[in-house]
Amino acid sequence: MSVVIVIPARFASTRYPGKPLVELRGAGGQARSLIRRSWDAAMAVGGIDRVIVATDDDRIRDHALAFGGDVAMTSPDCRNGTERCAEAVATLGLTPEIVVNLQGDAPLTPAWFVEDLVAGLRRDAQAGVATPVLRCTGAMRADLIADRHAGRVGGTTAVFGHDGRALYFSKEVVPFVPGDVAPDGPSPVFHHVGVYAYRPDALAEYPTWPEGTLERLEGLEQLRFLERGRPVLCVEVEARGRQFWELNNPEDVTRLEQMMQDMGIA
Template sequence: MAICAPSSSDSSSGSRAWVVHAALLGAAIAAAAGAHFYLRRWSSGFRSRVVGIIPARFDSSRFQGKPLAQILGKPMIQRTWERAKLASTLENVVVATDDEKIAECCRGFGADVVMTSVGCRNGTERCNEALEKLGKNYDIVVNIQGDEPLIEPEIIDGIVKALQGAPDAVFSTAVTSLKPEDGLDPNRVKCVVDNHGYAIYFSRGLIPFNKSGKVNPQFPYLLHLGIQSFDAKFLKIYPQLPPTPLQLEEDLEQLKVLENGYKMKVIKVNHDAHGVDTPEDVAKIEALMRERNIA
């Protein structure tokens, strides 16, 4: 094949073409190198170090001393800790509290305890303070609600893997189907999710809300389970973000994440939510545990 040299009139345009070609080639090489680095980072364990933290405080407007409430002979905080310890993705599970009675109880059944400030405004801030005091380089922190003594370890693993699989998200959580009779219960937090599995909004009210103003028994409403995981770097930023209007109005800390433009990955699971919000809920949990032969 003959190779024709460019004429003098073509030399300048040819040079420009080679410059453009070289720039594009360089960009392609850089992109490939970046992809290689990312894949190597992933294969070596992207967001691989995970700790579970159970924030626990004694004071509660609805249920004073809730973490220490006895459930078939064990404190509720112990039952939650034992379930969390079964999750395969967690390197460790610690209790973060500002109350010495809770701390003493937890040390008694073998849990690691981190004492945190009474000034923490919510469980997420308590998790952040506990993370700092742990002094270890974790990539993900799972905020495990202490009032879910029957939490499934598979759900903990599920939200961890969801966050590991969504590099654009800083937060992950789980939802399940909402029972129609719980549609108007403000203690049952509802969630709406987009087509890609990212949270749009959370509310104590019924969402979506239809024109009839009634619960539609045919609509697949979603119930937020409360358990959530954070990218550890974002968790350090979270307390510095000022409270937001929706967060304050709904009294839901996850709304501050959304209002500040961060992405939140949501997984849907099959789970009968059995949180303890009031003293009356303890008897319901105990009856369920007897039914399932859970000691």
């Protein structure tokens, strides 16, 4: 087995309880749950051997099984999606080359984001984990800043070196950019896309480490790797005209539904 996608999903989200079962209406008015749309996004990725929903909640399990999903039950003690992915892979006894964590709040993730991510990790034999980053337009950056001014977490930003190694991830909009950026123009801000690709040894080691201080403050699981001195490879991906956003807050439902309408996603 070469590449496995795991979709971690828990009901008891701090910011948005029950989020995986929230329905999103696409073009034409068709309503599908967030977890179903995330499953569909995973199934569209090429070169994948298996897709699994990893959850600790019977409601999510039953819903996923009803639409034909493959489910692994995991402990409610998992502190984040990476730990849930690690437990699912271990419980099922899987031995893939690469495990992809496609978080269940990013249903608009294009297939090529994941395909490019896997290719990037394969090219870098020294990296144990990789994650995609998307250069923000001025409009995307403005949306991130507006969310922060409103007290909402609208997304995560990433900064990285010339070698692609992550320097930091934050829910603040970094780096600071003086002045305005044209709405359609490129900005130096990169939106971190909530997907990870791990080599199995890096994934298995992760739950053995205690939660890091920065990880706890930011609420960003990938910072545990950085706090342990483990490199995280940032793989730049291209939007190709697609809009992208994650469902972080209830207010994002309307935003995602409008994006689906604009892109003709049913």
